[in-house]
Amino acid sequence: MKSFLRIPSLLLGLLKPKSNKPEIESYGQKDSGLEVEQIQQIMEWLLASLLNAGYVGRSHLIWDLGDQDWKQVLLMGILKDEPVFLYRCGDRPSLAPEHCCWRLMAEYPSMRIYQLEVKEG
Known part of the structure; x- marks a missing residue:
């Protein structure tokens, strides 16, 4: 029922x-x-990374403690075709939604930033 209440937003x-x-x-x-x-x-x-990649627009950054529910934020980013990133504050990132995965951005020295990607197929 709670998920239906989020649909209007x-x-x-x-x-x-x-x-x-x-x-x-x-x-x-x-x-x-x-x-x-x-x-x-x-x-x-x-x-700086977004600008270097030529992206200008809205993006989303989640400060994640692990085992958190970020479905609404993730769905919004996917539907609007806006990049979604996660900074892992805990031992591991929260689960990505079905048909998506977190890709580690190895360019950042701490190895704690991930980008949400939709799996092909």
């Missing part, structure tokens, strides 16, 4: 116009346990 989110400037929506930042300087460094690196 998902639909409203899809109606928002796409951004023409670089934006990173952040989720779970307060519970991450990281210092402000660490968070700023990670977000700056991610923004």
Whole structure:
């Protein structure tokens, strides 16, 4: 029943116009346990990476403690074709939704940033 209650908010989110400037929506930042300087460094690196890849628009960054339910955020990113990233604060990342996987972004030195990818086929 709770998932049906979220459908209107998902639909409203899809109606928002796409951004023409670089934006990173952040989720779970307060519970991450990281210092402000660490968070700023990670977000700056991610923004620079997105700009270097030629992406301008909204993206999503989840500060994940593991075993958390991020389905609404993940679905929104997938439906709007916006990149979704996860910073692993715990031992392992939360599960990706069905037909998706977390790809480790080895370019970041801590080996804690992942990008959500939809599996082919």
